Structure formats: C-alpha cells, structure tokens
Amino acid sequence: MADGCACDRHAHMYLSVDQAQNRGLAVSDPLTDTETLPLIQAIGRVLAEDCVSKVDMPAFDNSAMDGYAVRTQDLSDGPLFDLPVAGRIAAGDSGAHSAPAGSALRIFTGAPVPDDFDAVLMQEDCETTETGIRFTRRPKPGQHIRRVGEDLKAGAPILRRGCVITAREAAALASAGYGAVKVVRKLKVTIFSTGSELKQPGEELGPGQIYNSNRYMLLALLDKPWIELTDKGPVEDNPVLLEQVLREACETSDLIITTGGVSVGDEDHMPRLFAEIGGQTDVMKVAMKPGKPIMFGRREGALYIGLPGNPVSAYVTWQIIGSQMMARRAGLHRTPQMPEQAVLAEPLQRRAGRQEYRPVQIEGVSVEGAPRLRLMAPSYSGRVALLAQADGLAIIPAEIEAMPEGQGLHFLRF
Structure with missing residues (x-):
C-alpha cells in the first residue's frame, strides 16, 4: 500500500x-x-406462538353508520321515499328485530343489522317526518353494512410468534378472542x-x-x-x-x-x-x-x-x-432497523477502511424531502454528550474517503 x-x-x-x-x-x-399469561399481563412480552382468530371479525353484520336500516326490495322507483320507523337498534342489542314490510329501523354504529335488512342510510341523508323518514337517494344493497368476517375470518392468521405485544398486537389479540396467550419467559x-x-x-x-x-x-x-x-x-x-x-x-x-x-x-x-x-x-x-x-x-x-x-x-x-x-x-422475530435515505449538508473528508457511524444533526430537508445531515465533531469516540445532542447516526461506507455536499447516504434515526 x-x-x-x-x-x-x-x-x-x-x-x-x-x-x-x-x-x-x-x-x-x-x-x-414459555408461560401462559392472561392477556393483560402479557402486554410487553414476546409472543411464543402463532395466533389465528378465534372468531369472525366482525362477528355479525353490523352498521357502519348512525342512520336507518332498510330493505331495498321494499322501495319504489322514487324519486322520493317515505318510510315509517318501526323500531330502534343500538350497539349491544341482539339484532332479533322484526318490522313490517315497507318500514325502516333506527340503527346506530356497531349495532347488528337484522337478516332481512340489506342497507343502511346515513342519518345525514334522511329528513325526519312526523311518522318516519324521507330521502331521495335510493341505497344500494350492502350499503354501509360491515359484513360478518369482512375484516378477518375465524382461523385466519393474525400474529406471528416472536413479536412484542404492544398496543396494536394487544388490540388484535383481544378482538380475536384471546383471554390468555403463550409468551416466551x-x-x-x-x-x-x-x-x-x-x-x-x-x-x-x-x-x-x-x-x-x-x-x-x-x-x-x-x-x-x-x-x-x-x-x-x-x-x-x-x-x-x-x-x-x-x-x-x-x-x-x-x-x-x-x-x-x-x-x-x-x-x-x-x-x-x-x-x-x-x-x-x-x-x-x-x-x-x-x-x-x-x-x-x-x-x-x-x-x-x-x-x-x-x-x-x-x-x-x-x-x-x-x-x-x-x-x-429473547425469541424475537425482528427485522433490523432500516436506515433512511438522507443527504449531507456539508462536504466530508475522512480516512477510508472502516464503516463509520457518525453522530449527526438534522438541518432541514432537501428538495426531494430527505433529511439534510450536519456532521458532528470528527473526533467523537470519547464524547458521550454528542449522542444526547445527535438526531441519529450517518452510515459512511468503509471505502468512502470523500463526499460532497448534497451526496446521498443512509441514516439511522434515534
């Protein structure tokens, strides 16, 4: 050399x-x-088993809106529709409601839609009258109804083993019917x-x-x-x-x-x-x-x-x-942190040979929207306070000796 x-x-x-x-x-x-814990105690732990849904999600046909459930087959050709309101269904009701032909049911978000009703009208699209509702837009079958199993069918996978049970995972497990789960000790x-x-x-x-x-x-x-x-x-x-x-x-x-x-x-x-x-x-x-x-x-x-x-x-x-x-x-199925694309806010000169992880601060963004990185002190290995002041680490490949301002490079954000 x-x-x-x-x-x-x-x-x-x-x-x-x-x-x-x-x-x-x-x-x-x-x-x-492994050990099996109630879900409330398993939050923050590492899941030790693949999990599938125990139930259909949603478990029943339900309304996506506050409004009125109707049977589209009862509707005339229009252009004005008047229907009496024969009852009321709220979330948590059984859904076993009957209503005379040609009538509507007041319904709320999350409430079960009776089997013979096939559309929901938003309340904003309806005018209330002394006897019921009036509307001008004919609904389509299935409108504003969340069908049973639409999000996930019973038996479908929801989580893989090796994930940490944080807020999103806990919500998915609870929705899928898990009162307890197996976790890595x-x-x-x-x-x-x-x-x-x-x-x-x-x-x-x-x-x-x-x-x-x-x-x-x-x-x-x-x-x-x-x-x-x-x-x-x-x-x-x-x-x-x-x-x-x-x-x-x-x-x-x-x-x-x-x-x-x-x-x-x-x-x-x-x-x-x-x-x-x-x-x-x-x-x-x-x-x-x-x-x-x-x-x-x-x-x-x-x-x-x-x-x-x-x-x-x-x-x-x-x-x-x-x-x-x-x-x-620890049993985590973990993808390493993926670096972001960034650009240098100033030129770089250094000794090649080792891949460098240089503390940097973000100084605005480039025209393309990438973070602009200001390099911190070139001699930093003993300066732990720089880590607290840095926004992340710029990754400088081993073979690089010089980089101009505006050069693209990878960045690990803290």
Missing part, C-alpha cells in the same frame, strides 16, 4: 459489519421456555462495568477517575418488559473478582453484557477470564468506527457480549451488533 493512502492500513484484518452481525447471530440461540440479563477508574454519578472524583456512564446507558437500553435485569454495577480490574462475578452471572443468566476490558491491553481481562471458566470465546475486530473491539461467547446456557469501554463505542456497537444478538436470544 502506498505511503500516501488515506485508508486504514489494517482494515483487511477486520471483519465487516455484516460478517460480525452474522457471526453473533449464529451463537444467539433463542429461548424455548423473560430473558435473564446481567450487566456490569469493568474498570478501577469508575465512580458513580454524585460521588467525588479522584485522580484518574471518571463517572460510569455505561452502566446507566445499559440500564436505559434494557428497560423492557421482556427482560429480567440484574445490575452488578462496576467491578474493579481485579482478575479474581472479575472471574467470580462473571462465573456467577453465567450460572444465573441467559445473557451477560459487560463494558470495558475486551481489547488487548494488560488490564483487558475479559477474553482470558471467560475462556478460563469454560467459555467459548470469539474476540472480533470489526471494520466499524467507533467500536472496533467486541467479544462474545457461550458458556453452557449463557451468552456473553463484551462491549468496548468507551461509551460512544459501546453504544454504537450495541445498537449495530449486540441488540440484534439479544433480540434473537
């Missing part, structure tokens, strides 16, 4: 982001244990931060000490109804203590997540310790910036993910690789 090349000279030794993601997913076996996750330099926010900092931001970042990222979280806090760089905490976590957890200690320095103990307690370890150097070092491994039923100690690197590595591994482990 020529001396003047701006490329990362060691990029050929790294895995691509896609390779790293695939390698991580390959060892992230989904949980198989909660994922048992243990987290701890490595580093003798770490202090908790609010404590006084000594020489060489920093506040532990990674702990609170992970607590926020893992605050999910389908996770049972154990927080071990910070653990100093003592191999004996680190091994003890790591071993205990492996015996009680489905997933262990740590920050720090995964590179190649003298104080980076985690790869060696995990191997010494019987774990199968894969330490990866990934062609991504930030977040080059990441490790993961398996020990019996526990999956371990070791993130970099730098908080920006830890966040980006988690979002791009770690979160996908956790989702698969």
